[in-house]
Amino acid sequence: MTQAAIELENLSISYGKTPVVHDVTFSVAEGESFALVGESGSGKSTILRAITGLAPDWTGRIAVLGAPRGHAPDRAFAKTCQMVFQDPYGSIHPRKTVDDCLAEPLAVHGIGGRDQRVRDMLAAVGLDQRFRFRFPHQLSGGQRQRVAIARALMLEPRVMLLDEPTSALDVSVQAEILNLLKKLRREQGLTYLMVTHNLPVVSFLCDRLAVMRHGRVVEIADAEALKTGRLADPYSRELYAASGGTLQPA
Amino acid sequence: MSVPLLDVENLTVTFPTASGPVDVVKGISFSLGRERLGIVGESGSGKSMTGRAILKLIRKPGRVTADEMVFDGIDLTAQSERDMRRLRGARISMVMQDPKFSLNPVMTVGEQIAEALVTHKKLPRRELRARVLSMLEAVRINEPERVAKLYPHEVSGGMGQRIMIAMMLIPEPDLLIADEPTSALDVSVQAQVLDIIDDLVTGKGMGLILISHDLNLVARYCDRILVMNSGEIVESCKAGDLHNATHPYTRGLIAAMPRMDEDREELPVLDHSAWTTGAGT
Numbered sequence: 001m002t003q004a005a006i007e008l009e010n011l012s013i014s015y016g017k018t019p020v021v022h023d024v025t026f027s028v029a030e031g032e033s034f035a036l037v038g039e040s041g042s043g044k045s046t047i048l049r050a051i052t053g054l055a056p057d058w059t060g061r062i063a064v065l066g067a068p069r070g071h072a073p074d075r076a077f078a079k080t081c082q083m084v085f086q087d088p089y090g091s092i093h094p095r096k097t098v099d100d101c102l103a104e105p106l107a108v109h110g111i112g113g114r115d116q117r118v119r120d121m122l123a124a125v126g127l128d129q130r131f132r133f134r135f136p137h138q139l140s141g142g143q144r145q146r147v148a149i150a151r152a153l154m155l156e157p158r159v160m161l162l163d164e165p166t167s168a169l170d171v172s173v174q175a176e177i178l179n180l181l182k183k184l185r186r187e188q189g190l191t192y193l194m195v196t197h198n199l200p201v202v203s204f205l206c207d208r209l210a211v212m213r214h215g216r217v218v219e220i221a222d223a224e225a226l227k228t229g230r231l232a233d234p235y236s237r238e239l240y241a242a243s244g245g246t247l248q249p250a
Numbered sequence: 251m252s253v254p255l256l257d258v259e260n261l262t263v264t265f266p267t268a269s270g271p272v273d274v275v276k277g278i279s280f281s282l283g284r285e286r287l288g289i290v291g292e293s294g295s296g297k298s299m300t301g302r303a304i305l306k307l308i309r310k311p312g313r314v315t316a317d318e319m320v321f322d323g324i325d326l327t328a329q330s331e332r333d334m335r336r337l338r339g340a341r342i343s344m345v346m347q348d349p350k351f352s353l354n355p356v357m358t359v360g361e362q363i364a365e366a367l368v369t370h371k372k373l374p375r376r377e378l379r380a381r382v383l384s385m386l387e388a389v390r391i392n393e394p395e396r397v398a399k400l401y402p403h404e405v406s407g408g409m410g411q412r413i414m415i416a417m418m419l420i421p422e423p424d425l426l427i428a429d430e431p432t433s434a435l436d437v438s439v440q441a442q443v444l445d446i447i448d449d450l451v452t453g454k455g456m457g458l459i460l461i462s463h464d465l466n467l468v469a470r471y472c473d474r475i476l477v478m479n480s481g482e483i484v485e486s487c488k489a490g491d492l493h494n495a496t497h498p499y500t501r502g503l504i505a506a507m508p509r510m511d512e513d514r515e516e517l518p519v520l521d522h523s524a525w526t527t528g529a530g531t
Contacts, residue, residue: 039436172294175506175517204508
């Protein structure tokens with residue numbers, strides 16, 4: 001693991017004239033799972049959006065797998081890095097079948113053997129083949145989130161950006177999706193950058209986390225510090241206590 | 251508890267569908283004193299429908315039947331729509347999930363809270379204003395004078411939810427039904443909002459029904475817990491005894507939640523065939 005999968009240097013992002021993220025610097029090693037936590041409005045999703053090119057108004061440096069990012073969406077970049085959104089009810093085209101949805105990235109990138117690839121991917125995310133020609137409204141929330149993950153994986157990216165992938169789901173379904181994400185990462189050696197506000201999920205899935213507040217990173221800690229309640233920053237400790245954890249002296 | 255505040259016997263909520271009527275709540279019974287009762291379940295378990303049925307807020311074609319639904323000596327099943335309107339807000343009130351959709355966007359916060367009170371009681375304007383401001387203070391809003399003049403789009407989610415709570419509690423009801431009051435909020439704000447509800451409810455000796463999908467949260471803020479699954483109550487226990495739950499569904503839910511000090515390689519997944527009786531899921 002010589003090069004970092006994601007490198008952010010003095011990244012500042014704004015929406016129009018409003019600055020949202022200030023001077024964020026961190027890097028995620030290849031194969032690592034890194035979490036961004038913080039309350040709404042702290043700019044954690046905005047960072048993911050800037051990496052994918054959905055929030056083009058940024059300064060600083062973003063590099064993914066060693067290649068610097070431009071400000072616009074970029075076809076070659078899409079093959080290395082994909083994003084899964086929070087709401088499976090809103091992120092899948094309602095009038096396209098699962099098959100269309102999964103085959104589209106392949107068509108865009110001119111990749112052949114679509115039939116077999118779609119079939120393999122459905123199996124990989126634990127969906128039965130009979131779901132292939134169904135529409136999103138015929139699937140449950142958990143099944144839809146599996147489709148969204150499958151679509152992100154179609155191009156065999158090495159970096160996945162996950163924007164609260166389980167917060168719209170029930171506890172039992174959340175467990176299934178978390179297990180799936182963990183399994184996929186183990187099998188394919190993926191790098192995850194995940195946004196969440198659920199600290200126990202971080203403890204289950206991630207190696208390191210960055211706590212954000214008001215557009216700044218206030219603390220970067222190992223998952224171990226989270227598990228033992230030894231976070232240092234007063235705000236991270238507040239967040240930890242609010243999630244039901246028992247604090248230990250830092 | 252000597253005389254229960256609310257007594258529900260064999261409550262059923264039915265909706266007609268293309269494939270025949272479906273019972274979303276299947277004959278549940280419980281009673282509530284002046285205490286905090288939590289109802290937990292996943293989506294589709296019928297927990298919100300139970301809350302709505304108590305206020306008779308289920309519209310046609312939905313149908314509510316119950317052998318008995320008595321609130322403080324009043325038989326709710328026999329009340330007309332007009333009588334219900336007198337009860338709602340004044341005696342029983344409900345906090346909904348999302349302040350973005352349940353506040354009136356074209357009225358200021360102050361006006362809305364005042365309206366909740368005036369509907370049930372005539373008051374001189376000066377006293378009304380004083381009550382509104384003190385209520386806003388009670389839900390820990392700084393500068394109540396300024397906030398009362400704001401419109402809902404000008405306040406944050408957490409503040410909106412506190413405004414909702416102020417609106418629901420200003421007529422001093424006996425029973426508060428909170429349907430996922432914090433699931434649209436951040437973790438840090440969640441605790442604040444629940445602490446406020448807790449303070450006001452215990453301070454005034456009200457009954458509280460807290461409906462949520464979050465087992466931990468309910469265990470922290472309630473005295474007693476009902477666990478619902480596909481329209482039935484599968485477990486009823488004291489909040490402190492939750493870890494001794496016996497029903498496989500409850501145990502499955504507890505196990506499926508990641509813990510703060512997670513060291514399991516894989517989370518156990520609920521096997522729905524273990525207890526469902528064929529119908530539903």
